[in-house]
Amino acid sequence: MKRKLGPVLILLILLSGIPDFCYASDASINWSSDELAFMEEHPVIQVGVDPKFVPFEFFDETGNYQGLTSDYLEIISQKTGLKFEIVKNLTWTEAYEKAFRGEIDMLPAISKTAAREQYFLFSEPYYYFKRVIVIRNTTKNINDLGDLYGQTVAVQRNSSHHSYLADYPQINLSLYDSVESALTAVANGSETVFVGNLATTNYLIRSTGLTNLKFVAFESDKQQGLYFASRSDWPELISIINKTLETITPEEKIAINNKWIGVEVEPDYGPIYQIIMIIGGIIVIIWLVSVYWILRLRREIAKRKIIQSDLESAKIEAEAANNIKSNFLARMSHEIRTPLNAIIGMSYLAKKDQVIGTQKMYLDRITQSANMMLSIINDILDYSKIESGKIELERVPFNLDLVIQDVINIMSFKIEEQRIGFKLAKDPKIPNCYFGDAKRIEQILLNLINNATKFTTVGEVSLDIRLIAKQANQYHLTFSVSDTGIGMSEDQIKNLFDPFSQGDASINRRFGGTGLGLSIVKSLVEMMNGEIQVYSSEGEGSTFIVKLVLEEDVEKEKEYQKQVQALYFNDIKTLVLEKTGSNMNIIDSYLSAFGMHCELTTSPVSAINMLELENGKFSDPFDLLILDYDTPGGGGFKFIEMLQENKRIAKKPKIIMLLPMLREDLFNRLDDAGVDVGIGKPIIPSILYNGILEIFRTKAIVANQSLKREQKIESNRQNNYGVLVVEDNKTNQLIAKSLLEPEGFRVWLGDEGQAGFEIFKANQQDIDIVLMDLHMPILNGYEAAEKIRELSKDIPIVAMTADVIEGVKEKCEVYGIHHYISKPFDPEHFVEIIKKIVSRNVSQKKEIEITPTEQSKENAHVKIPVLDREAGLKYIGNNEVLYQQVLSAYLVENQDVNDKLAEAIKNKHYKIAAEIVHKIKSSSGSIGAKPLVLVASDLQKALEANQKDKIEDLYGQFVELMNELLENIKKE
Incomplete structure (x- = not known):
């Protein structure tokens, strides 16, 4: 047994102590002409590194660049002749940002993510590592990524783990510039969890003595690659690196990995081998024990995989349940909003008829209750939007x-x-x-x-x-x-x-x-x-x-203040009789703001005495009496009777009566009592001002209102626009028709999408706008709009829907529905919106260009102006002066933008070009240059995707529109 183990042990010992290989320049690599030209043109490559990414790359105590990646760079340098110059004295965040801006040519130890692929080119992976969770030994109940939801997780800034965790909005991130500082924070309790790669964290935990930390493995079947990443306009460099990596043998890779990584992944068996050489029999026991634990570990891994699979299935089910919840809330809102629209609309129509005060109060209460119900629905939906960060x-x-x-x-x-x-x-x-x-x-x-x-x-x-x-x-x-x-x-x-x-x-x-x-x-x-x-x-x-x-x-406030100052009532002497005096100071402050002076009292007797003109006590009588309805001694109307019967009052003042809340019935009695104006409490400054204005400028106001009525009647006569309302709800049909016909519109009604299409087809020349419900039988609103668009490209189609599901507006745009009114709608606002859309569309039709030939007649098109002043003014609150300033700044800033863009595209710096176009897109939208925004959006996408065939055409359109826009601004 010893004889068999001896050579193996010697070989392992030799392998573990092998020094760096000495590589010779490899001339056998088949370089392309572009690659050879690149190496000749760029002999020195600027490299940005993570100074603390041990054991992959780091600077040792003497300041030398070391690590697994360093060995690979040395091999590539020897086989290509390229010199890799390491940029020192940068943190990883600084190195990454410089590479992002193109100030550094290459990052040699980086993981690939979808976001990074937009800005860098990546080589084939040369090493794989696993992602782990690091917690303190005492921390419990963290076994998987799902356990991190709702918690704050420490992670290295701009690392692949940062990008990976950013896709989980349920996890809060605490960013650190180095892995070591993040691990230290977990060890001392400042942070609870850290996520990083196994090799680096294991190395740092051992080298820094952070013995109170432990690993939790997750995604055991997934490995993360380590890549070389270069600037996006150097594909030749990535090709050179890939060809060089292919020439590195498996033995060479094992040697490099054992040198830097092996000590972290495998335990040190040196002492065990010595014991085995002395006591041969013990190795058999150890081997058997190892086999036993390996088998047990495999069973545990299999069990963990099952658990992981179950967790992933549970996650999918939870996401599905969340989507069902969102759709249910949106659908519930739609179903409730539809009848609410009918309630609010019918109440509005009823109030337009002749109704007495109490009936008006009942209708107001119906409307208020409907609005309260709507506010509850909106609360639920708003909370859902706030939760997902989608409220604007x-x-x-x-x-x-x-x-x-x-x-x-x-x-x-x-x-x-x-x-x-x-x-x-x-x-x-x-x-x-x-x-x-x-x-x-x-x-x-x-x-x-x-x-x-x-x-x-x-x-x-x-x-x-x-x-x-x-x-x-x-x-x-x-x-x-x-x-x-x-x-x-x-x-x-x-x-x-x-x-x-x-x-x-x-x-x-x-x-x-x-x-x-x-x-x-x-x-x-x-x-x-x-x-x-x-x-x-x-x-x-x-x-x-x-x-x-x-x-x-500022502009509107100036107009308002000019109106107030022009109508200052300095010569109007005012007496205020208020029941308790609680509102006196408020009324006094409001009247002072109008330039008026007043006398205040809470006593009816005192008020009568002040109004009497005995012995010339008051040579200047009161012009206005502001009277609280709840005046002591019989109330406001009783007090007015006393005034009328009092013959010692030579000049009767004009009267404003302050009425309690929800006492609309009292308004019916004001004329009979001789009250000039009634104002509901609490007192709002502008309402009080308008009341005074109504009394002392009556003739002007009446004439003005008469003129407005005549103008409105004349406008309605001239308004002969045709409206097609496609709506399956009969009540909503009635509301729309009742609102539009008094304003001069001719109305067609369609009960569902197919019927609406047929009506439009038969009356296309007479219909100027289509109001389209989205949810209807036979043919829904989207399908009906699509069919109408086949007959007319420019007819405005307005979606009328109670839908609040995310993406509805975007879907409407796809089907040619470019306007959107949410139910329930404000009736007056609804009519104004329809008028505005129709009038704008008609004015655009007048700009249709027609040439004498029949072919050009068929191809007549609407000329959309490159600069829409009305839209631009709207974005900045209709402030004409500010809009002119914005246009001037835009002109100065973008004089040379076409030259900059041409230079970037010519040198294939598409990333820089995309940034230029993106900036133009943003600023052009804010001034109302919609055609340029649309072309800029398409050009930006083409530049980001390196679509050379599209870039040339879109660039030409962009330049043409930009020149036209700048000329228009100069004329402005």
Whole structure:
């Protein structure tokens, strides 16, 4: 036995101690002419390395480049004559970024990922390693990648493991510049988990003495390759490296691997061999024990593979279940939104008829209840979007007073139902016109006020809007919602913003709700770079403070302020009679902002005395009386009777009466009582201003309204557009027809897709727009649109759908549906959208170019302008001055862009060219240059995919459009 083992042991010992091989230049490799030319032109290759990627590549204590990769580079250098110059004093992140920018030619030890393949060319792999999880010995319940969901995982920045884990959004990443620092963080408890390759982590754990760490293997059947990666425009270098790697023998590879890797993968059997040589019999026992454990290990591996397979199957099932959940939510929303559209639409149509105050109040309550139901649906969908990071904020001009008014209108029913008070205070120094997402701000305020109202049974809820700072046109505002409700404990506040969470189970039973509102509020506020704070004590109420920074719409605010200043009512003497005085300071501040001065009182008797003109006590009588309906001593109407009967009042003032919430019935009595204007509480500044304006500029307003009515009638007469409504829901058909016909539209109705197509085919010359439901029997909206597109390429088709499934808009575009209206829709907004689409399409039709020949008549096309001013203005809030500044900056920045692009394409630097085109695509979209954006998008894709046949044609189109755009801007 000893004789047999002796030669084997000697051979193993010799192999383990073999020094570096000495390689001779290999002239037998069949180099191509391009490869030979490349080596002659580029004798020195700049190489970027990971200085701590042991044992593959690293710098030793003397600063020499060492490691498995270093040996392979030495072989390639000797066989090719190329010199590989190592760029020193860089971290891996810095080396990677320099290679990404083309400042370094090659990365010799890198894994291949889909993202990296867009920027680098890769050789064949020359080594394979396995990925492992590293945790402390005391850490439990981490056995696979799935156990890392929801946890923070340490990983080396820009490594293949970084790219690999980035595909798992459920895992949070903590990035480190080196593996050693990441492992140290896990060892000292700063991090819980690290993911890296087995060889490097094993080497560093042993060399640094981090004995409290252990490995967890996963994806045991998968191996990761190590590659040489070069810049994308050097395919010859990759070909040279591949040919050289093919000449390296298996024995040479084993020798290199044993030199650098073997000590990590296999235990040191030297002492065991010595014992075997002395005691031959023991080897038999060891061999038998080894066989036993190997067999057992194989069984364990087989079991682990089964478990892994089961986990993968469970993951697939979980993803499928998640998709089913998302589709169910979207479908549920669609089914609920459709009848809601009918409820809101029919209520709107009913209010357009002559209805008395109470009927209008009932219709308003129906609409408010429908909107509340819609808000619940939106809460669920918004939370789902926030979870997946797919919610987006708009930037559109809006009026803050109108947002507040909408919030109050929606919440007034709830406040009245609770029989509590509501108080509004707004700093008069705050502008009204801003850029931002008005709907999301409204959603934040609705949720906060609804929450405050729900938990308040005695007292009041208040909304206080204050200015805390101003920087240029940025206004720092606070929206404070306070209540006198049940309050909260500290423990309840801690969990307040958790989704599906409420104070406790009893609150859930008593007050109901989804538990999503405040969670959504916090997410939306943070998305707006704002802050939310909560102050509360049990039994003493709560205060929520939202801090937001809003950008002022300077142009519209100037217009508004000019209007206010032009109509200052300095000479209007005003008396305010308010029941308790709680709103007096607010009214006083609002009137002061209008340039008016007023006298304040809470006493009807005092008010009568102030209005009387005895002995010339008041030589200047009051012009305006602002009167609270709940005035003591019989109420507001009783007080007016007293004024009318009082003969000592020579001049009766104009009267504005402040009415309680949800008392629309009182509006019917205002004329009979001699009240000029009624305003609902709480008082909104712009509403009060408009009320005063209505009284003292009545003739102008009446004339203006009359003119507007005449213009509208004339507009409706001129509007003879034809609309095809394809909708299988009869109620929605009726709503669309009832909304459009009064505006002058001629309406055709189709019950399903095939019928709609037939109607369009028969009346194509008379139909200017198609409104298309997507879900219909026989032929759905997509199929019907596709058939209509065969007859007409330019007819606008508008999707009317309650679908909220992701990808619907994109699918509509594929089928030629380029406009989208979501149900339920706002009736007035709906009509305006249809008018805008039709008028724009008709104006484009007028630009159709027709030549005398019959062939050209058939090929007539719509000429789309390269610069759409209307679209560009819309992107920046219709600010004409700012738009001109943006165009000027665009012109200066892009004067030489065609030259830069031509240079990059000529030298086949497609990556640089793609970056140039991408930048142009982004900036061109923001000014309304849609044709250039479309061509730039296609050219960018062609450049990134190295599609040389497409690049030339698209480049020509790009240059032509770019030149035309720049000329147009110069004319502007």
